[in-house]
Amino acid sequence: MSDPSRPRAGALFDVSGRAFAVTGGGSGLGLAVAEILLDEGATVTVLDHSAERVERETARLRADGRPVRGQVVDVTEPGAVDAALCATFDEDGRLDGVFVNAGISIGSSYTDPAWRIEEFPMDSWQRVAAVNLDGVLATLRSAAGLMRPQGRGKIVLTASTAGLRTDPMVAYSYVATKAAVVSLGRQAALDLAGSGVTVNTIAPGPFRTNIGSGFDPGEEVWKQTVPLGRIGHTDELKGLALLLASDASSYMTGGIYPIDGGALALSHVL
Numbered sequence: 037m038s039d040p041s042r043p044r045a046g047a048l049f050d051v052s053g054r055a056f057a058v059t060g061g062g063s064g065l066g067l068a069v070a071e072i073l074l075d076e077g078a079t080v081t082v083l084d085h086s087a088e089r090v091e092r093e094t095a096r097l098r099a100d101g102r103p104v105r106g107q108v109v110d111v112t113e114p115g116a117v118d119a120a121l122c123a124t125f126d127e128d129g130r131l132d133g134v135f136v137n138a139g140i141s142i143g144s145s146y147t148d149p150a151w152r153i154e155e156f157p158m159d160s161w162q163r164v165a166a167v168n169l170d171g172v173l174a175t176l177r178s179a180a181g182l183m184r185p186q187g188r189g190k191i192v193l194t195a196s197t198a199g200l201r202t203d204p205m206v207a208y209s210y211v212a213t214k215a216a217v218v219s220l221g222r223q224a225a226l227d228l229a230g231s232g233v234t235v236n237t238i239a240p241g242p243f244r245t246n247i248g249s250g251f252d253p254g255e256e257v258w259k260q261t262v263p264l265g266r267i268g269h270t271d272e273l274k275g276l277a278l279l280l281a282s283d284a285s286s287y288m289t290g291g292i293y294p295i296d297g298g299a300l301a302l303s304h305v306l
């Protein structure tokens with residue numbers, strides 16, 4: 037017999053009435069996160085440096101009557117990130133979670149001679165580091181500044197399987213910055229432990245989004261590198277996002293959660 041005083045699964049995952057912000061929420065994985073949170077009754081602020089994406093996607097989501105707002109913000113500008121999160125906090129009177137998701141990938145694998153270590157273009161390194169590392173730090177810093185005094189909050193960073201092992205399909209800047217995101221997440225989890233704020237990191241494998249526009253090495257490669265044999269659909273991130281945003285993850289902090297069709301279970305990439 038089930039105990040009627042025990043929370044049902046629905047209650048554990050309930051985020052209705054809560055307020056979230058998602059960086060890079062105008063496309064791909066960030067947009068999927070915004071969608072599931074809105075579907076489950078939360079208020080969401082989409083932060084993205086693309087005005088066109090912010091306008092288009094928030095208009096689409098708002099058309100369904102859902103409480104979404106958009107802010108055009110470049111995460112490489114710490115003052116702008118801070119102002120946007122503070123505005124969200126003021127408007128909603130709370131900030132229950134921040135998905136620190138904005139990220140870019142420039143260039144290609146070292147198997148392309150133009151992207152070997154000897155030739156590696158420093159300007160592209162700096163641009164990727166500015167978004168994937170400085171932008172993550174700036175967002176994490178502002179989110180923690182609002183959440184620690186509040187005594188609660190969920191911070192979720194987006195790293196990559198490329199931050200957890202070698203990955204000959206992407207550039208040095210991408211693997212290095214994503215490994216750094218993994219470290220930042222762990223360290224911040226310790227810093228914030230006991231404050232009521234948790235920090236977890238997701239490590240996606242290949243998903244079809246705009247980051248890899250035009251990059252699809254084909255089914256044969258996915259079959260070799262991803263045990264499930266295919267690239268992921270952004271909807272397939274939604275369950276993990278809701279888990280990490282809700283009370284269902286109350287005892288989870290400092291964790292790294294691959295979502296990769298089994299790719300990390302392989303001992304080789306190619």
Ligand SMILES: NC(=O)c1ccc[n+]([C@@H]2O[C@H](COP(=O)([O-])OP(=O)(O)OC[C@H]3O[C@@H](n4cnc5c(N)ncnc54)[C@H](O)[C@@H]3O)[C@@H](O)[C@H]2O)c1
Pocket residue numbers: 059060061062063064065066083084085086089109110111112137138139140141167171194195196197239240241242243244245246247248
């Ligand atoms: N798609 C994948 O296969 C994959 C795999 C592992 C990790 N990731 C990570 O997931 C995250 C989301 O990427 P995605 O695949 O959804 O890509 P995407 O390009 O579809 O979405 C990224 C969003 O971030 C925004 N953005 C980029 N630079 C920004 C900046 N400086 N300030 C604010 N917004 C900015 C873009 O406008 C875009 O809307 C990234 O951190 C990426 O590294 C993606």
